[in-house]
Amino acid sequence: MNLTYLNDLTIQVRRDILRMVHQVNSGHPGGSLGCTEFIVALYQELMDRNDGFDMDGLNEDVFFLSNGHISPVFYSVLARSGYFEIAELSTFRKIDSRLQGHPTTHEHLPGVRIASGSLGQGLSVAIGAALSKKLNKDSKLVYSLHGDGEMQEGQNWEAIMYAGAKQVDNLIATIDLNGQQIDGSTKDVLDLGDLGQKFEVFGWHVEHIEQGNNIEAIISGMKKAKAQTGQKRPVAVMLHTVMGNGVDFMMHTHAWHGKAPNDDQLATALAQNPETLGDY
Numbered sequence: 639m640n641l642t643y644l645n646d647l648t649i650q651v652r653r654d655i656l657r658m659v660h661q662v663n664s665g666h667p668g669g670s671l672g673c674t675e676f677i678v679a680l681y682q683e684l685m686d687r688n689d690g691f692d693m694d695g696l697n698e699d700v701f702f703l704s705n706g707h708i709s710p711v712f713y714s715v716l717a718r719s720g721y722f723e724i725a726e727l728s729t730f731r732k733i734d735s736r737l738q739g740h741p742t743t744h745e746h747l748p749g750v751r752i753a754s755g756s757l758g759q760g761l762s763v764a765i766g767a768a769l770s771k772k773l774n775k776d777s778k779l780v781y782s783l784h785g786d787g788e789m790q791e792g793q794n795w796e797a798i799m800y801a802g803a804k805q806v807d808n809l810i811a812t813i814d815l816n817g818q819q820i821d822g823s824t825k826d827v828l829d830l831g832d833l834g835q836k837f838e839v840f841g842w843h844v845e846h847i848e849q850g851n852n853i854e855a856i857i858s859g860m861k862k863a864k865a866q867t868g869q870k871r872p873v874a875v876m877l878h879t880v881m882g883n884g885v886d887f888m889m890h891t892h893a894w895h896g897k898a899p900n901d902d903q904l905a906t907a908l909a910q911n912p913e914t915l916g917d918y
Contacts, residue, residue, distance in 0.1 A: 639683055644853045646914035647718060648678050652884045653917060654714035656907050658730040659898040665731060665739065668894035669785060670711035672816050672851070672879040676783070677715045679856045684864075686778060691721060691748040699778045700767060702752055704760020705785035705814070706740040707896070713737050716749040718915075727918045758791025760784060761811055765801050768809040768872075779867060782811045787819030790828045795840075801872040802841025809872045810863050815850070816881040818892040837874040850879035884911055 651674050659665030681687070685699040703712050710730065717724045722736075729735035736745035740755025752763050764782035771778060788794070801809060813833060817824050824830055834844040843866045847859035856877070863873050881895070882888025885907040899907055 639857065641853060644678060644682055647682065648674050648853065649884075649911045650913070650915040650917075651678060651711060651714045651718065652911045653908060653913060654718075654727055655710040656885070656899060656904055656911075657917065658710045658714070658727055660901075660904045661728070662731040663898045665710055665898055666707040666896045667710065667885075667898065668818065668881040668888060668892070668896075669705065669708040669814065669816065671885060671888065672881045672883050673708055673783065673814055673877075674711050674883065675851050675853050676812065676814075676856055676877060676879070677711050679853055679860065680781060681715050681719045683857055684860050685781065687719075693751055695751065695767070695778075696774065696776055697778060700751065700780055702760050702764045702767065702780070702782040703741060703754050704764075704782055705757060705788050706754030706760075708785075709737070709739060709741050709755075712741065712749075716747075717918075719749075721749040722747065724916075724918045757785070757788040758793040761794055761797040761801075764809055764811065765797055765806055768801075768806050769804075771808055778808075779864065780809045782809070784811060784813050785819070786813055786815045786817065786830060786833065787824050787827070789813065789830055789833060790824075798837060798840045798842070805841075805870040806872045807868055807870050810860070810867065810875060811872065812860075812875040812877050814877055814879055816879045818881045818890075818895065820892065820895045822892055834874070834876045841871060842874045843869070843871045844874045844876060846876045846878070848878050850877040851883045886910065 688698040730737045736747040741750045742753040768780040845863045849855035888894040
């Protein structure tokens, strides 16, 4: 693990996110910034990935982004992990771009296996992929990411119940616990209670990563989660993050869930995240 590189990449991905949403005055920076460390760690350190990309994902770990509105961080990390040219980030949300506001598959963007953004569906897909790997005698894992506000969707609970009952033990589902959603705090909109306890009741093993914006803590916590796979229980990770992390005026508030910074705000945010690996 090259911690310096991972931290430098995290800063550069933050810059990508900010510039992408600013240039089209559209997108979701808050959750993207909050999950930057996690997605960087996942693709650079945690997942066992093949060279190149194919939709089947045989004999490699695969990832499904359920909360597809945080596409800016997903696209940035995919590009900076070699799935497509970094320069293509400049096309984000533009007409005929492969980088739509929510990931889709008909553009055939490498790294994207499902259309996502209709919240609550990603866990069902991840379970299907995990069962497919079992049928193919493929020992690799399926990872997924979900927003905490997204857990208010009912389909999740059918999927959570199914995975526990059917012992889908090659799946690690991570919940981004930033406590914020589009209309306010999750406690005010619809209190989720103790999500980890709920997963446990449905037969999952649960790990908590309290420092969800710390690369080392994420890698350590996810390795603990991986060690629990193959034991007849799906694994859930409660990732405690800060929405808007790394930009002081975007942190701890739902206000930047789906709002782009203006010119002055962009300059302030970029000054807090000096260029490390080169802008697109």
